[in-house]
Amino acid sequence: MSAPAEEIAHALSRLALYWRAAGWRAAGAQGLTPTQAEILSRLAADGPMRSGDLARQLGVSAPTLTDAVSTLAAKGLAGRQPDPLDRRAARVVLTPRGAETAALLPEMPEAIAPVLDGLADSERAGLLRGLTLVIRGLQEAGAIPVQRMCLTCRHFRPHAHEDAARPHHCAFVDAAFGDGALRLACADHEEAPEEERARHFARFAAVA
Amino acid sequence: MSAPAEEIAHALSRLALYWRAAGWRAAGAQGLTPTQAEILSRLAADGPMRSGDLARQLGVSAPTLTDAVSTLAAKGLAGRQPDPLDRRAARVVLTPRGAETAALLPEMPEAIAPVLDGLADSERAGLLRGLTLVIRGLQEAGAIPVQRMCLTCRHFRPHAHEDAARPHHCAFVDAAFGDGALRLACADHEEAPEEERARHFARFAAVA
DNA sequence: GGAATTATATTAGGAATCCTAATTAATAAC
DNA sequence: GTTATTAATTAGGATTCCTAATATAATTCC
Incomplete structure (x- = not known):
């Protein structure tokens, strides 16, 4: 019923084709x-x-x-x-x-920048959050290599604050941030130990 | 500041590589x-x-x-x-x-199904909504071909209901539905005229 | 109606992707 | 010291993927 997994896969498939062509x-x-x-x-x-x-x-x-x-x-x-x-x-x-x-070389395909810029902040944040979760899940499954993302970083503190707009905390820069500022390839990333990664991931994903 | 467009592009890029390999x-x-x-x-x-x-x-x-x-x-x-x-x-x-x-042939790569299923309903809905908006934007820009998706369908009534969980309405099946049920390749799709498409899109995107 | 234009698909030619299997070389394990 | 294991390359071959050129059919313009 509320299982749009096929539609999400469908969407990712279309975008993958576009990305390749671009x-x-x-x-x-x-x-x-x-x-x-x-x-x-x-x-x-x-x-x-x-x-x-x-x-x-x-x-x-x-x-x-x-x-x-x-x-x-x-x-x-x-x-x-x-x-x-x-x-x-x-x-x-x-x-x-x-x-x-x-x-x-462009950072992203030409046509995508105006589309992403045209989204509302909340849409972008939600999209990034979802994509980050998917990537993290694929990493967990060993399907893609681990990257320098917040969800595997020892500086990451998911839901450390009450502020709904900026609930997370980065201990490296000592600042609060929201889903919209999640990083996938941070220069300051340091891999957290397995146990800590799992704990952070659970906490991050649980609070929807 | 709240401009994670680069990170979103980054995420899509990683997923596109994975999709191709899978x-x-x-x-x-x-x-x-x-x-x-x-x-x-x-x-x-x-x-x-x-x-x-x-x-x-x-x-x-x-x-x-x-x-x-x-x-x-x-x-x-x-x-x-x-x-x-x-x-x-x-x-x-x-x-x-x-x-x-x-x-x-599998509908989606093997590793992705458990990951998507592991997401909360709200995460999946938000992700699908974001991806749908991106695809629609790329279609609007002429970067990818138009598909049989809700956002271009004459049966689609965005935000026709007060119910926040199921605000949209499909006139074909005469039923309310939420972001999680958005379709990208619906068998009952009928292309709406340009003017109607633009109006629906604006209304759909505006109410974040 | 006929000529010019446009649209659809294929052929031609060639560089690069991408695979598996086999090889060479260096490290690790015992 | 011998035996795995790991890193990278070579070998071989089918396919992808491009641009440019070609044949054919449909459309448009006089």
Whole structure:
């Protein structure tokens, strides 16, 4: 009855198709494919990364990632460095030109920005909250890699305040915030221990 | 300040990557690629369709769609029929084996169902509402094709009731419903005229 | 009615994605 | 020290996906 799970999946499916198609257009403007563009963006945001980590984050196999990095290397946008800690591993790094190109890539598809800006604050906050819960659930299930999000951070204090608009607290910046300010890739993230993560998640999800 | 548009885009981006990767696994179980699986699913749900419409719905170019249909035809899962109304056009149809295969494809990635089911009713409703608004916005911008969703349906009456839990009304089934029951691909959908669509959309979005 | 335009789909050509399976090399376990 | 295990690449091949060009049919404009 009140089970719109299929409709939500339907909606996510449509958006995933759109995202992919928009990725071709945006990346194509820089002479790249979506996978190449995504690699450049990740490296620009997070610094050099091991090949395997990139593959996991993009959800592709290791050989696919190797292919894409080789192509980027041939274009002079990325390179490989041996990892000093593990000589089996290779760290993928941006070249200066790769960093320049990454800076030209849009953060999101062109058409989506005005749509999101057109939503009411409460709509955006609710949407972000729901998406965050879904991502956290998929992480919990091992379906996607853990990211630097509030829900796994040791600085996160869900529902620490009475204020309904800003119930959560970030111990790092020592400030209250609401669902609208939830982060998915915070620079100050520090992974909380398993037990604490589970406790925070339960508390966050319970108070609907 | 309360502008989590970037975070929402971030979340959608992660989910799009996951969706694509999950699509490879699910389709692969039937010996298909994600594009092929998507074509079978669409045909199974909506009946024979013109090649161009399929390409638009999947967000790929016409030649890509032609490729995929040719591959499906070689596998004995789909075929082409000339369109009696327009002899330039070709309608893509499922073979019996194609219909059987389509029935085996999961509605959503395996890991997502328990996650969505684990959300509170209000979370699911809020998430669906937000996603519906985003999709409608992208349709309005011409970025994705219009679908058979409540927000474009002539039977839809947004906020026709006082009941906060079920404020909307569907004139087709003559029943009240809430955000959680919003449909994205309703079999009884009938496209409303432009003016009515805009009016409904404004009313739906305004009452947050 | 006939010519020009537009729309639908396919073909051509080629780069890149993406997979699984097999290989090489380095680390970890025993 | 030998045996797993792990990281990454190579090998091989089907498919995706693009743009540009082509054939055909429908539509529009005189």
